Amino acid sequence: MPVLRFPNSQSDLDRLVRQMTLVAEKFPNASDSFSLDDIRDVLASQSQISSSGASGALAVSRSTREDRSRDPLYNQVKMMSEIYRMFGWMRSTTGNRLDFRMTHLGLTIALDSSSMGIECRNGLIRESILGVVFPNETTTNVGVFNQRPFSWLLRLSRKLDGFITRDEIIVGLLGTIDDLVPGEIESVTTRLESARKRGNTAALVEQLANTNKIQVNTLQNYTRLPIGILSSELTGWASPSTRNFEGFKSPVRGFELTAYGKAVTDDLENSFDLRLAGVRSLSDDERALLADFAFYSMLENAGVPNEVIKDDIERLRFGGHRILTALGFTTGQKLLFSPELQETDLILAKLGEE
Secondary structure, three states, rough: OOOOOOOOOOOOHHHHHHHHHHHHOOOOOOOOOOHHHHHHHHHHHOOEEOOOEHHHOOOOOOOOOOHHHOHHHHHHHHHHHHHHOOOOOOOEEEEEEEEEEEEEHHHHOHHHHHOOHHHHHHHHHHHHHHHHEEEOOOOOOOOOOOEOOHHHHHHHHHOOOEOOOHHHHHHHHHHHOEEOOOOHHHHHHHHHHHHHOOOOHHHHHHHHHHHHHOOHHHHHHHHHHHHHOOOOOOOEEEEEEEEEEOOOOOEEEEEEEHHHHHHHHHHHHHEEEOOHHHOOOOHHHHHHHHHHHHHEEEEEEEEOOOOHHHHHHHHHHHHHHHHHHHHHHOOOOOOOOOHHHHHOOHHHHHHHOO
């Protein structure tokens, strides 16, 4: 069976945001297009990436290969672009997956949030991450049927008594390719709880690796980004800790949900998780209205000041709620839908026509 794979160019969320901000400052309009080489040049000029012991223009010179697949900086930036697209901060331009543009969400985080305060910016980052879902319109994860990974990671951690290890992330997150299967999270939780008692979580990792013909080290590398996000000060969801379990002779290292992380997870359990399949029955106009409303709902949930979004959110709320109610939404639920990740270019283009 397939596994969920994350780019592992780096796991420092704060650095990823700072680097994305540098790109946004160079290309500050949603209509500006840029290439992987443009991203590389921006980051190299600010000594944010290096190659062969060099930074800046010398790093670019040392890295560049005629065969781009062997170019270290090119590959590093390509993996970063996958992360940014997965977060909904960048999109490929229509017809060219290797040309990009900043999304309105990415520009709001990088540029507009500077006047709103650090907590508002961090709220936007958290909303972006909770909005990550597969499948989507901007990235692929081969073999994964349905997965909202960071919401799942928090919920699974909560069910495991607020604590999760790297091996449990491999088995419980990377090994789950359809989170919409009824009872799936309870099944995964039971399996991992049993492994804790037996002390054989590592054996489950080996089994997953062998089934997929993947090295255990590769699976461990896939956890770098989820762990970096889970334990980042920007999210505030968890912190490194240890626990004693019946099946283990010594304390086990892992990540303990904070009080805030538990509160976020409790909200997620009452959320309305809207996937691509859920909007396909709507007309294009309904989808465009819903995308517009969902964007401003993300800003509202992130704590963007009311005076900034009040007119837009009130203009869209009635129509947005009407569409969502028909889909099963209940007033008071948190909406999980990241339009610049999940919607098509056609639908997003309609927003600019109004």
